[in-house]
Amino acid sequence: MNSSQLNSEQQKRFPGWLAVDFGTSNSTVTLFDPIEVPIAEVLPREQEMRLRDRMAQWLNSPAGIALPDVSASDWDKFIADISKNLEIEPSRLSEVFESDNRERFLEAIRQIELCLGTSDRFRRAVSKKLYQIYHEVFRVPTLESQNLIPVVLDIDRRSTEIKSELEISRLSALQLKMGREASDNRKKAIAQGTSSALKEIISRFHHSPKRYFGQDRSFPVIVDEDEETINVNQLIQAAWGHLIELTQDYRQRARRKFSEGGFLSAVVTYPTVAPPVVRKEVRELVEQLGLDDVQTAYDEAVSVAIFFLWREFGGNLNIGIESFKTRCRQEGNKWSQNVLVLDIGGGTTDLALIELTLEDKTPFFADNEDRGLGGRYYKLTPKLLGSSGHLQLGGELITLRIFRLLKVAIADFLLTAVSTGDLSSDKLEDLINSELNERFLENGQFKSGSILKCVDKENPEGDAAYKDALDTAEKVLPTRWQQAPQRLQTFYTLWDHAETAKIKLGQKTPEDGSILTFSLSEQQIYELLVQSAIKYQAKDTSSICVTIDSQQFDRAASSAIKEAIGIAKGLMDSRLRPEDTKVDSWNSHKVDWLILSGKTCNLDLVQRHIYQEFSKSPYFVWNPERITFVLEFTKLATSAGACYAEKLRRLRFDPEESKGLLRKGANQLEIDVKNLFYYLPCNFKRKTQSNELLTIFKAGQELYQLGADESVAKVRTEWQGIQLTNIIYRQDYEDGDLRLWGSFDGKTLMEKLGLSEPDFLKKIKVQFEIDQTLQFSVLLCQGNPHYLIDVSGIDVNSVISAASGTSALFADGKLKWNIAVERPHKDLNDGDIAINVIESATVDQPDAYHLVFEADKDVSKSLQEFHYLRDGSPEPGTGLISNPLPPFPKNGQHTFYVVQTDAQTNTKKWIRIGALSKPDFATDYPCQYRVSIDNYGILRMHAGEVPYWTSSDQKCLKQEGCVYRAELELQPNEVDKERDPFCGIH
Known part of the structure; x- marks a missing residue:
């Protein structure tokens, strides 16, 4: 789909949106359409x-x-x-x-x-x-x-899931086929293909390009003798476009009614640990399809959590909320529980640890107001305590390991049969006599079981014999098609057998304790060998059969499953471990609810390993009732959860407006989805000369709106020294893997500025800034940063002058006013500036003022340089910036006072300076407010951080105090070929 096609349908705007989950193995779309609201007579x-x-x-x-x-x-x-x-x-x-x-x-x-x-x-x-x-x-x-509609993407099979395999059907305007249709076309093409045609097939069919998202990867594609170079992003963009087309087709074919209009709003999910380059490109690529409202706020694990939370309430808030409360810890009118989502999908593993807090926010009813049937208004606030995962850890990795096991088992069986005389094959006999590695021979004959034992064990990759075994199996049953496209058919035939084996052997062991088995018949082995051009004759064809059992499956699959569960356990232990080492971990907060998602979690081995690890953890109380796995929603949960979360975000309303519904006895629930973006989900660390890394951002750190023009929540580090090479790692939990996130080249900057290395390291400072999507910015400055003052304020000088006869804010080159946080029991000094004085007196707490500037303190190191946009553009000045102020009173104004000692009575009194209003702009995220005071005596209110004096020209760094913003050089998404089943080397 291209933007011109999409625009032709856009005379009218579709009033809802679609949520797209393009998965590594399977994809789903959920549509929000408000055309009608069904009224349930009995139940939904x-x-x-x-x-x-x-x-x-x-x-x-x-x-x-x-x-x-x-x-x-x-x-x-x-x-x-x-x-x-x-x-x-x-x-x-x-x-x-x-x-x-x-x-x-x-x-x-x-x-x-x-x-x-x-x-x-x-x-x-x-x-x-x-x-x-x-x-x-x-x-x-x-x-x-x-009003959420799972879209039937596979019309022929009436399925809401569609395989993510793609076929490029046309190069002009890049058109695709997807799902079973693409898979069936691939099989037909391979079966009929010549060697040259196979190269075209490799270029045209892609099992799922999602695994390569974030890589700078291009490949030539041949369709109907036309050749063109396509990059990964184009292919993924076309896949999203195709899913939108399939949604449009369903809307036209389905029996139910749909709203009219073109799709212009979409929610797009992505893996939890996707690097920033992926997160950034998702929005851009979907917008290029012609959509103007693309939401990328929900990663896959968070989306799953929202879906199962909604399922927990059961569609009936009156019953569901009370049921939810019984499983929570209560503190006053708040109920909370911790939820761990473990989503092991086809290609990736995604994890999220979320604290859910339910609070009774029922609005106040005056004495003369009718409470009616007494419904309650609840607010549920999810707080993301941490997230993690792996981009190449899922069901396909397990299938790849079964593929290797089957391949080696077949090779071992055939070589054994040739050695015993049960099978005759010139090619295999030559292999034994001239090419076989000595480790697999005994007295010149193949040693039965010697190849299989190198692979049939846990973690065989560390053994030198493992590679020899795979290389030998390749000589018997060639499937490495990267340099030999004719092997493609054998690869996919064996891959399909491995998928079938995984599903069969991954089931629960029968109650009688018998071992599950999977066998390849003589006909199936014959088909594989014919594809590999290997001829043989057998004494007894009924004896030709290769069998693997559930114990072998467990050995092959357990390392991948243990790795996924190990990440979950590491995240849980790291976030819930008490900070005070003296506190017993068994008395700490626990995971109250474990949500399993992704089809791989249906394997019995996953369930067993979860019991082994979680039943002995001090951070999880083992209770099978609080482990949720629902097979029918393992894939749909992601797109449906993201779609529902977006509905909650867009359709929220004020509790006061709900009084009419509450009088009817209907409970109301608001889920504050945005709170998920208020805290960092992981740690970020900076590389140093030693093995010790420098933590620059900590998991759980709160994010804020830094300015009125900001559209995302952010947090900054303190100003730090710069390095010639600045390397940033992501670490999801202590002792977890370090993932290279990005870097900044200081050496190139030094050369451009013409500074010597000692001067550069001494003069240039760096500050890192990160937002809710984990995008980094690098702020650079020579010396201390200067600030840009662009708001008006109130004159402190005139008040001081009227009260004391002097307007001197400075004495002996020092500012007379400095900053302090709230000091309830501290004596006041002349010249202190405070707020909340009237409020303190009203509640009989005369010393509960919040001190902003404190007098008689050396502030020489705290003075900042100010540049002005207003006030007639005076010369640059100096001043101080306060710490964040307390919340505004209900009237939206902070009133400021200065304290003075009466010379005659020697008593202290407050003199009112004036009031500053809360800046008038809508804050989407938590916002802190500060005040500044300068040497001209002007007190000003600022939303967020006081802005820096900046320039977009890198040369500004030659001038002290000017701040230059640069971007972190993002790390591309690297793919480990050993974990990539479809790269052609297996």
Whole structure:
């Protein structure tokens, strides 16, 4: 899709938005369309359908399955009584729940309650079963009632998921095919292809380019004899465009109604640990498709957390909120719990640790106001305590390891069969006689099992024999297609077998303890060898079979799973560990809820390793009820959660406006999604000469709006010395891996400025700035920075002059006023400036003032240089900047006073200077306010940080105090080929 195509549909704007999750293996889209709001007569539609299905399934089951703990006669009588009262045959009872007759459906549920009989045991068994059914039903996300529509992307299979495999079908305006269609076309093309055609196939088909996002990677593409060079970003952009096209197709084909208009608003998710270059490019690439409102605030782990939080409330706030509160720690009118999201997908692992705090914010009702039925207004604030993950750790890595195991097992079996005479093959005999590594030989013959044992163990990569085993298997069954495209078919055939093996062997072990197995038949092995041009003859074809079992699967897969769970455990331990080492970690905050997402979490091995690691952790109370994994939403959760989060952000309203709904008894819930962006999720460290790294930003550090013109929340370091090479690492938790985030070349800057190395290191200072999307800026200055004063203020001189007869703010070259934070029990000095004086007196706390400038203190090191845009552009001055002020009173003004001692009575009194209003601009994020006072006696209010005196010309650094803003050189997204299944070397 290109922008001109999109613009043709944009005469009208679609009133909602779409959330796109382009995954490594599979993709989904969720649409928010406000065209109509369904009114649930019984339950929201999705929950009613689940209830009907579970009831029909239960009542249609034999007694041993329906209620294992009761007698068959009791169950039969129960069914007979219900059927008699409903006037239907017992064998047709389930039809009541399958029909559209809602009154009959409700009557059937009533009869279940009425026909329980007198047996306590039977009644308890039925009650327990009904609780299980209702519990499941209330956890079904009510997508339709929230106007969220999972888009059916794969029309032929009626699936909301589509494989992320792409086929470039046209080079002009770059058009794609996607999903099973692309996969089937690849298989056909490979089967029919010649050697030259295979090169075209490699260029045209891409299993998922997402894994290469952030790399400067291009590749020639041949379609219908036309050749063009395409880069990764173009391909990913086209994939997003294609998903939007598929959404448009669904809107036109579906039976339901949709709002009209072109899609101009979108939410796009990305991996939690995606480097800044990826985060930056996501928005730009989607905007180039013609969309003008692109939100990239929600990474994949946070999106999953929001989805399951919404599911937790069950679509019914009155019930859901009370249920949620029972699982929280309560402090006053606040309830909180910690949630850990572990999302192991096809290609990536994403983690987020979030503190959820529910607060009762019901507005005040005056005595004469009707409270009605007493609904409550709640605010849920999610705070991101930390995030982490891995860009190449997921289901595909496990499949790759099973692929290697199968390949080596086949090679070992065939070489063994040739050595024993059960199989004859000239090519394999020559291999044994002339090419086989000596470690695999015994008395000149192949040593059976010698290749397999080099791979069939945990972490085989560290063994020198591992590479020899893979190289030998390649000679038997060639699949490395990077330099030999004719091997492509063998690779994909074996890859499909490995996927099937993973799914089968990853299941739960049968109750009888038997081991699961996966076998390749003689026909399947024959197909692989024919593709590799290997001929053989067998004495007994029925004996040709290669089998691997669940124990071998566990050995192959466990290292990847342990790595993912290890990251989760490291993040949890790091964030929840008490800062006071004397406090017992068993008495610290815990993870109260573990959410598992991603299809890889369906593997039984994942569940077992989670139990092994988390059951012994002091930061997690083991409770299977608080571990959530719902297979049907493992992929949809990301796009649906992001879509729902954006709905909450856009449609929030003031608690006062909810009084009408509260009177009707309806609880209201506001989820403050923006709070997720107020804290840094990880540490950033700076490389030094030694192995010790210098922490520049800490996880959990609060972000603020630094100025009225800022659109994101940020935080800055103190000014620091510069290095010739400035290297920044991201570290998600203490002792976690260091991930190169970016660098700044100081040496090049030094050469441009014409400074010697000693002068450069001595004079130039650096300050790092980071925002909520983890984008870095580098601020540079010679010496101390100067500030730009661009607001008006009030004159302190005139007040002092009237009160004391002198207007001297400075004496002996020193400023007479300095800064102090709140000092409740400190005696006042003449000349102190304070705020909140009237407020303190009102509440009988005369010393609860907030001191801003404190007199008689050496401030020579605190004086700053000021440059002016207003006040007739006076000459540069000097002044002081306060620490952040306390919150503004309700009137939106801070009133400032100066203290003076009465010469006659020797008593201290406050003299009012004047009031400064809160700057008039909308703050999207927390904002601190400061005041400055200069040598001209003017007191000014500033929103955020006082702005620097800056220039966009790098040469300004030759002038002391001028600040120059540069960008951190971003680190490209590096791909480890050993973890990339589709790079052609496996």
